[in-house]
Amino acid sequence: MSLELAANVVVAGVLTGLVYGLMALGLSVIFGVVRVVNFAHGEMMTVAMYAATVLFAGLGLDPFLSIIPVAVAFFFFGYALQRALINPFITRPEHSQFMLLLAVALIIVNGLLMIFGPSARSVQVDYQLESFEIGGILVDKARLYAALAAVATAAGLFAFFRTTRAGKAIRACADNHLGALVVGLDVKKLYALTFGLGAVCVAVAGCAMVLLVDVTPPLGPAYTLLAFVIVIVGGLGSMPGALLGGVLIGVSEALAGLLVAPSAKGMFSFGLLILILLFRPQGLLGKRD
């Protein structure tokens, strides 16, 4: 195996990993603030991917342009889901929240199966086959654009949480729930806003991801597990941690596919997860509670 091949694989892994990272960022933000683990996260991701394929097939819309309508729709969907279904479960035990989101996930996966059937869907755009050559390394155009979209969205989210009043209010809720109530913040509304923003991350990641892989309904549960692995590795609730975790998992999957066997790539991710849980349960960039 040449060094050049390895370098190509690593670069592709980093770029895919950034898209994974954005997906996981949505999960991390939701958990960090609302303290509910979204067990329907990967399923929401596949909904965004299907939406991009439908917009492409129906209107000829490039998936990168689909980001805008899909993200807006997802924001309202996430907001409504939190307000209507999840808010009453905030104070209930974890297994109860788990069941609720599991039921949502079950409905989404099988709803997609009913509508789109079991065969894979994809989009074909001309730049998917093109690539840049940078210093002897071939970089797929689509993969690079997808990674850039992911980084731009993540940067926008960082800026929102750092600079805007609503962003600061959400961080206040996450830091001290009771304190936020005392100073008169509308915590339920802020939770819904947070869930909406988490859903936007998923929407952008889904539209970008559909350029890299074909979408089938069973991809949903697989992405849910993947998102968990990433946020635990990076640190649940840490925003840079989610991106770092995404890159690590992206690279380790790519290298496992190259060095061992493609079917063994999951073993690397789950092995990494077990090690992190045992030796650094707060994740690489997470803070101890």
Add this chain to the structure above:
Amino acid sequence: MSRAQASLAVLGAALVAFPFIAGNYALSVATLILYFAYTGQAWNVMMGFAGQLSLGHALYVGVGAYAAAGLFYHYGLGPWAGLWLAILLCVAMGLIVGFLAFRFGISGVYFALLTIAFAEFTRIGFDHLDWLGGPGGLFLKVAQRDTWDLANFRGPPLMYYYAMLALCFLALLLCSRLLGSKAGYYWQAIREDEEAAQALGINTFRWKMLAVAISSAMTAVSGVFFAFYYNNLFPEQIFHISRSIEIILGPIIGGIGTLFGPILGAALLTLLSDGITDGLAALGWEIPGIKQVFYGVVLLAVIMFLPNGVWPYIAKRLKL
């Protein structure tokens, strides 16, 4: 005899008599219900009694099944020998997971994710274990089905039904004993408030390990039954997270931490699933996925309106 004991005796008698009036299909559904009731009971020891949420119980079903099936397939040893190996391996796995998690102070959601990770890790491992069939599966010879061969646990569907019924009864007895024992009270204290339990001088680590050991040993037996009832094992299926979820749905819907919840939940969910299949077939709506959508909607409704499960609600109504 109390009202509850009398009701239980009537139910038990009805279940013993059930095969005399039921056809083969009804018997297979009843066996499945009992299987889920038993496995749910096993999971309930860990979650319902001691408050440790495991989302990876398929690990113990799978390891138990493969242990007994492997011995039978390679060495012709019947399940009575395999049972002990299955229990031994599953308790060892459970204690490893428990030791690592509890020593490092992992609880709640993190513990649940750790159990998923171990189950998934093992699933992929078995996919690469050619000695036990790998991804292509391990198949046991399907023996003649009309005589009862208890030594090799081969026989007609009736034998599997009674075996499962006996297991359910034993599990119920064991769980009711456990719940009233010192361990049961310690577990419930840990479940409600682990720090307070620790402050009272309970060695929470030791009692949580005991819960994991009992739960994994009980689940190992489900695995052995699974192997000899279905005769084929695939890592993709038996270790899959959807299997773990199947196991825990019954107790959660029925009522977590109760003795009868796992049994009622298993019956309700299996009958619901069958009912939806039949109903949709009668309506001619046979679109792939539609059944699970209905199932999901019902789960959503139950968890929203009966958050403590169906059994506590019914028990209150029946004054049991």
